């Protein structure tokens with residue numbers, strides 16, 4: 001009898017701890033496609049605090065709790081559930097180098113960066129290009145790390161615009177919850193350092209290009225995402241809570257609205273997912289990334305309406321999720337960029353490997369991105385710069401948090417040839433584009 005009582009007590013304790021775990025878990029959210037009533041735009045819903053995605057070429061998507069679904073339906077929005085946010089993964093503890101089935105944490109990326117730099121001193125330079133918001137505030141945080149990969153010769157990877165080799169920049173996970181993007185950078189780095197002298201095409205790239213990689217542009221945000229390894233937190237922004245007035249989960253600045261090109265205060269308030277900050281370049285992460293791009297690319301462009309010099313070199317890709325599409329400049333307006341035809345032509349070449357279409361402006365959905373990193377680079381320096389939205393709008397491997405197996409099965413096979421092509425095109429992106437073999 002006594003033994004039975006003890007067993008029951010243990011069982012009750014287990015029940016209590018399971019209950020408190022589920023209470024601490026992120027809210028029950030799903031993806032829905034939306035058909036908006038006349039007179040309502042995606043931008044309206046973002047300003048009302050809804051978490052809405054681009055949906056270029058398809059219907060806009062919202063991540064919503066059951067109560068948010070009810071409120072949207074009451075306003076006349078037609079919603080169709082397209083999938084679950086969370087995929088089942090084995091339970092794991094926070095604080096390791098991976099989470100959610102294999103995705104790398106900020107610490108995992110930092111360890112990887114240090115290892116490849118140390119193992120390949122003839123191919124890799126590792127830079128600290130600035131600090132995260134928490135680091136500036138003395139609350140832990142991280143350096144913003146950038147790798148430059150090339151067969152190093154005198155003057156290469158010198159963090160100046162005078163180097164001889166054209167530059168390709170891969171910039172990922174500026175939106176922390178777009179977790180597949182950092183993994184693409186991780187694999188790109190591994191591909192480059194392991195293929196020199198082995199694969200003729202990659203060897204030629206390292207002999208003739210500087211291949212810059214910023215794997216984690218928002219490291220504090222990635223720490224939050226990875227803090228729940230089984231159900232990652234949907235943190236998009238950095239952790240700057242200085243504006244005040246928001247629940248902790250909603251605070252932060254959207255680093256992809258914070259650049260000094262066409263910065264727009266109208267993008268949202270401090271609690272919104274697209275809050276652009278108190279002013280342009282208010283965030284240390286933006287200072288770091290803009291500073292890096294400013295250092296390595298010469299200015300080949302005049303005013304916003306003037307074209308870039310025809311002999312401009314360089315290409316930048318900023319990876320995001322999701323939608324399986326490519327956004328070419330400008331993203332802040334539907335007014336055509338002066339080099340629109342050439343920007344779209346290169347976008348289509350890169351997109352053919354993954355089957356991604358190319359759009360500009362708002363893509364017809366009323367969702368602009370003023371203050372974005374790619375618009376800044378093209379708009380101020382003339383370098384072709386693109387947003388790639390990784391992952392389909394619905395179905396397997398959709399969403400911000402796809403199963404880790406999607407990286408190998410779907411994303412990397414589609415992106416690898418696109419990245420190689422982009423790096424090749426960096427020599428003359430407005431000239432004769434490289435022939436594609438595929």
Ligand SMILES: [Zn+2]
Pocket residue numbers: 175178256319320321
């Ligand atoms: Zn994004």
